[in-house]
Amino acid sequence: xxxxxxxxxxLAGVVIALATGYWYATGxxxxxxxxxxxxxxxxxxxxxxxxxxxxxENSLAAFDEAANNGLAIELDVQLxxxxxxxxxxxxxxxxxxxxxxxxxxxxxxxxxxxxLLGGDERIPTxxxxxxxxxxxxxxxxxxxxxxxxxxxxxxxxxxxxxxxGMVSIISFNPYSLARVGQAEPAIPRGQLSGTLSDEGLAFxxxxxxxxxxxxxxxxxxxxxxxxxxxxxxxxxxxQWRGRPLIGWTAETLEDRAAAEEICDxxxxxxxxxx
Numbered sequence: 001x002x003x004x005x006x007x008x009x010x011l012a013g014v015v016i017a018l019a020t021g022y023w024y025a026t027g028x029x030x031x032x033x034x035x036x037x038x039x040x041x042x043x044x045x046x047x048x049x050x051x052x053x054x055x056x057e058n059s060l061a062a063f064d065e066a067a068n069n070g071l072a073i074e075l076d077v078q079l080x081x082x083x084x085x086x087x088x089x090x091x092x093x094x095x096x097x098x099x100x101x102x103x104x105x106x107x108x109x110x111x112x113x114x115x116l117l118g119g120d121e122r123i124p125t126x127x128x129x130x131x132x133x134x135x136x137x138x139x140x141x142x143x144x145x146x147x148x149x150x151x152x153x154x155x156x157x158x159x160x161x162x163x164x165g166m167v168s169i170i171s172f173n174p175y176s177l178a179r180v181g182q183a184e185p186a187i188p189r190g191q192l193s194g195t196l197s198d199e200g201l202a203f204x205x206x207x208x209x210x211x212x213x214x215x216x217x218x219x220x221x222x223x224x225x226x227x228x229x230x231x232x233x234x235x236x237x238x239q240w241r242g243r244p245l246i247g248w249t250a251e252t253l254e255d256r257a258a259a260e261e262i263c264d265x266x267x268x269x270x271x272x273x274x
Contacts, residue, residue: 026212028219035188037138037166038222039244039265042274043072053119058087060124060132072138074267077126079152084108085126126159135165143171153179160187174218181219191218194226224248231262
């Protein structure tokens with residue numbers, strides 16, 4: 001039995017509406033070409049760190065090692081209780097120091113007394129990290145914020161805008177990127193995404209972010225996507241639309257080689273660095 005004409009037209013209209021909505025949601029293309037340096041080098045995940053206390057992740061020693069070896073640097077930032085921007089990945093201190101408690105609940109003066117993995121390295125501020133790198137290699141600053149958008153984003157944008165070097169801001173939070181874009185539109189921005197299987201997000205949040213359907217508000221210059229979720233149609237479409245694709249995180253040389261087949265650059269742990 002043939003499908004009634006009215007039903008065919010209705011279904012066609014629904015398909016067109018969904019496709020148009022998807023095209024708009026995954027758009028937000030900035031009115032500029034992506035900077036070539038965004039994908040020119042392998043990116044050291046939290047710096048070129050090593051096991052042990054000599055050169056821990058997100059330490060000045062790890063950043064200096066990466067810069068000396070010509071590797072771009074990815075680092076994580078968050079706010080202290082007195083609204084200072086520090087470089088630290090975890091929400092709490094337990095894994096990386098002998099202290100306990102949330103980073104966001106401690107002032108900078110207290111955090112400066114902590115030692116990373118019991119060694120000489122301490123938790124640096126974003127200003128200290130950028131001052132150390134001093135334009136030698138690109139830096140990718142990840143804003144870690146699941147709370148209220150505003151103070152962290154503004155402070156990071158201000159610090160980055162005053163830096164004389166290659167630097168971009170990345171985040172899983174599209175509203176963080178939008179805030180940065182409002183404060184300092186010239187700073188390149190990257191939308192982080194992936195399978196998001198362990199992020200504790202509501203279904204609709206994970207769906208929108210996984211499929212890059214919040215690009216309309218974050219307006220990223222490039223996409224940074226979890227290797228476990230690649231390749232996929234969404235990221236292929238982004239590349240077709242002119243956005244570079246950075247994959248994260250390669251742990252071995254084999255991981256990096258496979259990622260380089262589909263990505264424009266790769267964020268790597270020490271075991272995957274050249």
